[in-house]
Amino acid sequence: MSTLLELAPRLSRPADARRARLLAWGGIGWHAIEFGIAIGAGIAASSIALVGFGIDSLVEASAGAIVLWRLSRSRLHSPVAERRAQQLIAASFFLLAAYVGAEAVRTLVAGTHPDASWVGVGLASFTAPTMPPLAIAKRRVGNRLGSAATVKEGAQNMLCAYLSVALLAGLLANALAGWWWADPAAALAIAAVALVEGRASWRGEGCCEAC
Numbered sequence: 001m002s003t004l005l006e007l008a009p010r011l012s013r014p015a016d017a018r019r020a021r022l023l024a025w026g027g028i029g030w031h032a033i034e035f036g037i038a039i040g041a042g043i044a045a046s047s048i049a050l051v052g053f054g055i056d057s058l059v060e061a062s063a064g065a066i067v068l069w070r071l072s073r074s075r076l077h078s079p080v081a082e083r084r085a086q087q088l089i090a091a092s093f094f095l096l097a098a099y100v101g102a103e104a105v106r107t108l109v110a111g112t113h114p115d116a117s118w119v120g121v122g123l124a125s126f127t128a129p130t131m132p133p134l135a136i137a138k139r140r141v142g143n144r145l146g147s148a149a150t151v152k153e154g155a156q157n158m159l160c161a162y163l164s165v166a167l168l169a170g171l172l173a174n175a176l177a178g179w180w181w182a183d184p185a186a187a188l189a190i191a192a193v194a195l196v197e198g199r200a201s202w203r204g205e206g207c208c209e210a211c
Contacts, residue, residue: 013145020071024067028065031057044119045120046112049104049120049166049190053123059156060153064153066085070149089153097192097195104184104188108184117171139151159197170185
């Protein structure tokens with residue numbers, strides 16, 4: 001009986017790795033669509049919050065690709081690959097925070113008034129409730145694999161949900177109340193959260209979180 005119990009984790013590890021790869025591919029597919037919609041709508045409306053959201057989608061897709069690299073058969077048991085994946089994901093967070101933060105400040109200083117974007121409102125309204133289930137699934141399989149990189153990739157999906165709420169609030173405030181500054185303010189919130197997540201990933205935090 002004890003032998004079977006010891007063998008169970010070994011047998012489940014390949015299955016968990018396959019599940020993690022499937023989740024990563026699904027996330028990459030959605031984020032590619034999300035990127036196109038957000039960037040197009042953001043450019044059309046001169047909305048730095050939407051453009052930042054689009055860039056975040058690209059970052060999340062790249063994080064999914066990093067996880068696929070990490071979970072290839074040759075690297076599945078490699079602590080070196082795990083650490084490299086954590087650092088690459090952290091770097092993607094830092095790049096997002098730097099670009100979006102700088103552009104948000106520039107927009108506030110210049111007083112640029114973005115146009116209303118109902119396409120952006122629709123995108124944020126759809127993304128906010130759909131990202132948490134994906135994030136939770138990735139976190140659980142990442143914890144079972146002992147992979148902080150996989151857990152942090154799931155954290156990016158949860159970040160996407162939070163950012164969708166911030167984006168939705170900023171876009172609606174601009175569209176309904178004319179509060180143009182709400183758009184770059186939402187972008188600054190995006191940058192701040194990305195910075196916090198990047199620091200955690202760089203330090204190797206995130207594995208074995210509560211499911």
